[in-house]
Amino acid sequence: MQTLRRTPLHDRHVALGARMVPFAGWEMPVQYEGVIPEHKAVRNDAGVFDVSHMGELEIEGPTARDLLQATLSNDVDKLEPGDAQYTLVTNDGGGIVDDVILYRLDGHRYLVVANASNAGAVFDWLKERELRGSDVRDVSDDYALLAVQGPRALERLGLDRAKPFTWAMGDLDGVEVMVNRTGYTGEEGVELACMADEAGQLWDAILARGVVPCGLGARDTLRLEVCYPLHGNDIGPDWDAISSGLAWACALDTDFTGAERLRAVKAEGPAQKLVPFAMTEKAIPRQGMAVAGGGEVTSGTMSPMLEVGIGMAYVPAAAAKPGTELVIDVRGKDRRGVVEKKPLYKKEQ
């Protein structure tokens, strides 16, 4: 059996009574008090997630921009120092090796934050394509990453509002942090990167400010309510980015790996599309369940806010319009749902 890796906060999670589970080679907290109360804390107040298992790669050098423009789907030239961008590492078929956030640190230095399960693959991918004058380094072990999310997250941290997808250096109760205006919950909030040996101090400071510790269970239900895809479930190397609904993250006028194929898929129209849906009958969709007429559920759960089963599925393009009924095989029983618009959950204003 493979030894699981632990984040710098492992002992704190255990002391808080977290249920620890294996995830992408790491031992991570899936829940503390419970998925539902943690989910609601993020929707109504503020929650903190240890996401130190995610990978961080630094790409530096005069040709760093060229390397990233050739390997990532979005337009690197849109980034000034201080900006961040959601982008995809794509393969020749336009499939998704990983979805990542790219930060421009300064003129010739960038940071890629990759999913834990893909961090090694993304590092290898970029390393193999390194140019003269660009250096790719895995700096994952140097940093801890804490996501603080929710309508009261900024207030509790004493931070001012800032534009989404930007970053700045800051200080939280004596810990130097990179304050990233990003997240995976659909709520306002930040992702704070600090040196790994200061993670405990930062975590304690955030909890002392009344932020609720939240596990990966709530992280999954939160992201699904707002239809953020999860790599390995909803998106992956075998599904092209257009079919996966991520055309908005593909600058098809730039030249990156798989761009040609993606331009063709866009011109022809994809055969299947990833759609969000909600159940109209009492049932919870789960990953791998078949959709009648061809298709498959890629993620599913009970929505803590909507209190109905929700999910995402690939369905034939003709059946992808919001309002289209779909029938899911829930362990041998036909259960009805309907294709919805993104996001499934929207805050009442």
Add this chain to the structure above:
Amino acid sequence: MAASESYPDELLYHSEHDWARIDGDEATLGVTWFAQDSLGELVHYEPPDAGSTVSKDASYGEVESVKAVSDLISPLSGEVLEVNQKVVDAPETVNEDPYGDGWLIRIRMSSPGERDQLLSAAEYRKVLEDA
């Protein structure tokens, strides 16, 4: 509010974390405190139909939390007389009161002798300790 851990002495137990309360030729079935704690807050109960038959050691339905699905294993065989509609409507009732309001089905036993194969509270606790 979740209940605190308990395994009442007057119930009989199945090692798959189900309990039975026997009353004459009828039995009420549910899941143990351990089962609901392992699953977390329940959000769905898929019950059998009233009038259907359930068999000892076989699945008669499912309960689901946000993250997981669990088969309900019947400790006894019989005919389903009643499904607890309260749990269908509010599955978290099982977390709040697993041995009371959180019961799942009531059956008429077809093989009452099966009860001799079930565990006492002390024996079931031993199963949990050895797991």
